[in-house]
Amino acid sequence: MTGVDELRGVFVAVAEDGWLSTALARVAADPAAINHLFPAVGRHCGRAPLAALPTWSTDDAARALLLLALPPGDGLPDRVELLYRYGDAAEKRAVLRALPLLVLGAAAVPLLQDAIRTNDPRLLAAALGPYAAHLDDATWRQAVLKCVFMGLPLSCVADLYQRADAELATMLAGLVAEREAAGRAVAEDVHALLHHLTAATEG
Amino acid sequence: MRIFDPHIHMSSRTTDDYERMAAAGVRALVEPAFWLGQPRTNVGSFTDYFDSLVGWEPYRASQFGIRHHCTIALNPKEANDPRCRPVLDVLPRYLAKDGVVAVGEIGYDSMTPDEDAAFSAQLALAVANDLPALVHTPHRDKVRGTQRSLAVVKESGIDPGRVVIDHLNEVTVGLVKDSGCWMGFSIYPDTKMSPPRMVAILREYGPERILVNSAADWGKSDPLLTHATGAAMREAGFSDDDIDRVLWRNPVEFYGQSGRLDLSDMEDLAGTYAGNSILRGGD
Ligand SMILES: [Zn+2]
Numbered sequence: 270m271t272g273v274d275e276l277r278g279v280f281v282a283v284a285e286d287g288w289l290s291t292a293l294a295r296v297a298a299d300p301a302a303i304n305h306l307f308p309a310v311g312r313h314c315g316r317a318p319l320a321a322l323p324t325w326s327t328d329d330a331a332r333a334l335l336l337l338a339l340p341p342g343d344g345l346p347d348r349v350e351l352l353y354r355y356g357d358a359a360e361k362r363a364v365l366r367a368l369p370l371l372v373l374g375a376a377a378v379p380l381l382q383d384a385i386r387t388n389d390p391r392l393l394a395a396a397l398g399p400y401a402a403h404l405d406d407a408t409w410r411q412a413v414l415k416c417v418f419m420g421l422p423l424s425c426v427a428d429l430y431q432r433a434d435a436e437l438a439t440m441l442a443g444l445v446a447e448r449e450a451a452g453r454a455v456a457e458d459v460h461a462l463l464h465h466l467t468a469a470t471e472g
Numbered sequence: 473m474r475i476f477d478p479h480i481h482m483s484s485r486t487t488d489d490y491e492r493m494a495a496a497g498v499r500a501l502v503e504p505a506f507w508l509g510q511p512r513t514n515v516g517s518f519t520d521y522f523d524s525l526v527g528w529e530p531y532r533a534s535q536f537g538i539r540h541h542c543t544i545a546l547n548p549k550e551a552n553d554p555r556c557r558p559v560l561d562v563l564p565r566y567l568a569k570d571g572v573v574a575v576g577e578i579g580y581d582s583m584t585p586d587e588d589a590a591f592s593a594q595l596a597l598a599v600a601n602d603l604p605a606l607v608h609t610p611h612r613d614k615v616r617g618t619q620r621s622l623a624v625v626k627e628s629g630i631d632p633g634r635v636v637i638d639h640l641n642e643v644t645v646g647l648v649k650d651s652g653c654w655m656g657f658s659i660y661p662d663t664k665m666s667p668p669r670m671v672a673i674l675r676e677y678g679p680e681r682i683l684v685n686s687a688a689d690w691g692k693s694d695p696l697l698t699h700a701t702g703a704a705m706r707e708a709g710f711s712d713d714d715i716d717r718v719l720w721r722n723p724v725e726f727y728g729q730s731g732r733l734d735l736s737d738m739e740d741l742a743g744t745y746a747g748n749s750i751l752r753g754g755d
Contacts, residue, residue, distance in 0.1 A: 308570065
């Protein structure tokens, strides 16, 4: 996963942009300032992928840095929850992506559960990053299955091969059988995962 | 023909509509926050709706190559319900969003004191958030409703060039033209305004500051009536440039005043959509 330092490192160029550095200083001095700065990030910093870290868009990374500028402590989970609650889709995605970088423990699991309930592939994908380690196995398996169902690439699931188990293999096999019976194609990454899981049980 | 529908309630429409709209040349739209037929009874019901306007609905539109923006407000009808009025307190949160290009629909339904208060308060929010305003005019007592709306707009101090007065007809258009506000027309299958009547108004008043929309929602309505109006203009001898001005450049100019209209990768495309359908902004 992307560490805080790596993110900061590749983000220096954008952070030097006047708007973001001012915004970071304001949030550090007055945490409530993040409420009106957070929605405005895309308009000021842009939304293109970062050249040095293309898995992060500029707005996601800038929002992650704003969240990291919040003082850690008891108030942090509530503040993060409200930014997600009142966020548009881009803000919600940024919060989800930043969760593993923040000191929150398991407090933000309800946000993942909310994102997994949506049918928005951007949110579902962001919910299955490294912070999904806090999800219980049943919820995690259902979320992975939903990714397959919605046609998302499985590369969005952190630690997929480490965590996938026989129960997930059974669920995936059922979905694959249904799709094949209907004459519909199944993505190659699903076959690969299923093959890996079946080989593991047989071996 | 490239079309920007400046007023359409897509939450009430099906994916078939999105598909037909894209095929007809609709490439961008604005969905104003309004009432839903069934009255709401609490603030949470509004915030879930606003969340949809800045979250789910833009995603749905993007699957058809259509760029979705919205306006946010407490509508005049529900401004009369004390259970809904606290919505005014959460509006600033939403007015800060990327996809929000105006405050609206505000204005009058029955011209009550509660509607007066919500209307003025939200015009002040438009000024404070540097956003244009979309004003709905009442269907009953329309002339006096329009006059009173114009008076409230004037009193608020907002630049009239940043206000559109919507649902106009032959009787109310002149009042709005003289005020400096933009003139909005909702083309409906039976009521409000039809393509031939719209063409006659364009002949008389010219294309300047005119916005044509379908206002399609959960009632009997047709999301392709913007296209039908363009076709009627062509038949009546208007140039392609006039049609493009009314159906594309005017709404771009009006909502562009928000500084938030995002038509990147769109302005140069021809009428068809380029299939940028899935996972926009995804990883
Ligand atoms: Zn409307």
